[in-house]
Amino acid sequence: MSAALHRPRIAPGRIVAWTLLALGGIVMIMPFVFMISTSLKTPEQVYDLRLIPLRPTLKNYVELFADARFLNWFVNSLVTSTIVTLSVLFFDSLVGYTLAKYRFRGRSFVFIAILSTLMIPTEMLVIPWYLMSASLGWIDTYWGIMFPGLITGFGVFLMRQFFSTVPDELIDAARIDGLSEFRIWWEIALPLVTPAMSALAIFTFLGNWTAFLWPLIVTSEKDLFTVPVGLSSFASENLTRWEMVMTGAAVSTIPTLIVFIVFQKYIIRGVVLSGLKG
């Protein structure tokens, strides 16, 4: 009897919100859809802007994977991004933990110094980085591509904030239980900040996978290009093969998607885990 009375009404405000969100979503996903669509087109169709190709083909993908250069770039990106991400996860969380949980002279000075590096844009740093790399022989090496990102101010900041929420008593309890300081970090503190670690992993991997400016500057040998640099070299040859650029771009989203899916799970699980607040 009351079913009719209590039928949920949709508030007008909600309709507006949903419409705006839907529009925003479409705007964001369009480039992605176009990328996929173009990668399925033949060279003649590329400037035919329809969303669904007339005769979709996987020929571009076959060509891409047959191209040793692309596989090479893919491996370069995968290796450098993975190493940088692991390094950031390890060192940033170690430094963040130290800043959050140890008292020592100059602690806030160090923290502020690290924070202040966040204010400097990459564009300003690439020239000093380049000069440094040139004089140390790091041009055209993996190390040259990776070194600026191995520890990040942002990651240290993020991890410090999250480690601050780990109760001191827990750490003291672990000390009494006989764990070394390193093991306390590894076995007690780290598992409690998995959401932050996962977010940091996603950000770092994404940022390095898509990094363009610095890898472009520090590499000149095609063998050492990363995927974005390599794809742009597709574009800058006398004839730009957009369908190949888009195919390469489409393939290059796969690792980022995998990283995202894997770590997103940990974010949710981490929130459930550390939901011990009283």
Added chain:
Amino acid sequence: MAEVSIKKLVKRYGDTEILHGIDLDIAHGEFVVLVGPSGCGKSTTLRMLAGLEEISGGEIAIGGRVVNNLEPKARNIAMVFQNYAIYPHFTVYKNIGFGLRTAKLDKREKDKRIREAAEILDLTPLLERKPSQLSGGQRQRVAIGRAMVRDPAVFLFDEPLSNLDAQLRAQMRLEVKRLHRRLGATIVFVTHDQVEAMTLADRIAIMREGRIEQLGTPDELYEQPVNTFVAQFVGSPSMNLLPGTLDADGQVRLEGLPEFAVPWSGPTGAAQPVTVGLRPDEMRVGDGLPGSGRISGEVEIVERLGHDALVYLKAGGHALIAKAEIANALTPGGPVTVTAAPGALHLFERESGRALPRS
């Protein structure tokens, strides 16, 4: 043997001295409670015992061995914290057994100890749960279990019951007491709650501002407080402290209450200003025994406690509390007379607050 000996213990943070030379000897198997108002240095003392805080001066020995420079794990102690401090990402079983990981025991022995502790603490059905699925009391029992399995020489407790509700606190208090009897271990227990201290302790150390004011059995502290601070801290409701004089004729008199005159049992000299201490428990509503001191005033509030009641009264410009039989018909605003027997009196020097000796 696990006696604890603390000598001239000092703690400084930078230029501020927090502990000013604590001396405390604890016998093997003794239950000692450190009690005092918040910020008086109880936790700091305990944490220095545990090895979590550096020692700025003095010496700590456990079982005859100076431990000043030993890591917590080398001190053979276990600690239970106020906020439980159990690992949220481990099961109850793993939490309890965590401190045993480095112990040189075979697997079966470890398992046996964990299950024994769980049995004693009523945690057996919960062994596979995560801490987030436990109540506060259960979490604290897990923390106690974790301390138990290590079979330490000394148990350290830092306000372990403060986060529990009143009923659970009373229940856990009993369990801690039972545990002490069962394990026969040396226990140092910190609390700000004097009831907890009185009910648990073999001996109590009352602390104030980084010093031990008095060390003694609960009875000693109650019967012979060394100063007004201890006198007010021990006992509930607190001792009434009233300004008075100890006259040359050996009579104790109260300011503003001329009818009150009670002979003092201790030595008397020239008349001197004193603070007179009267425990609410030792005052009677009504006329009392001959020779008792009389205080007449006006009832402010009557608080019923069940069997008896607390009477808040105003007399001679002072506020007092007395215990009364519920049968006494007392109404707020009405007159009341309370009496104190001569033996119930505590006297303190007015200036220093130090107790005057009774004979």
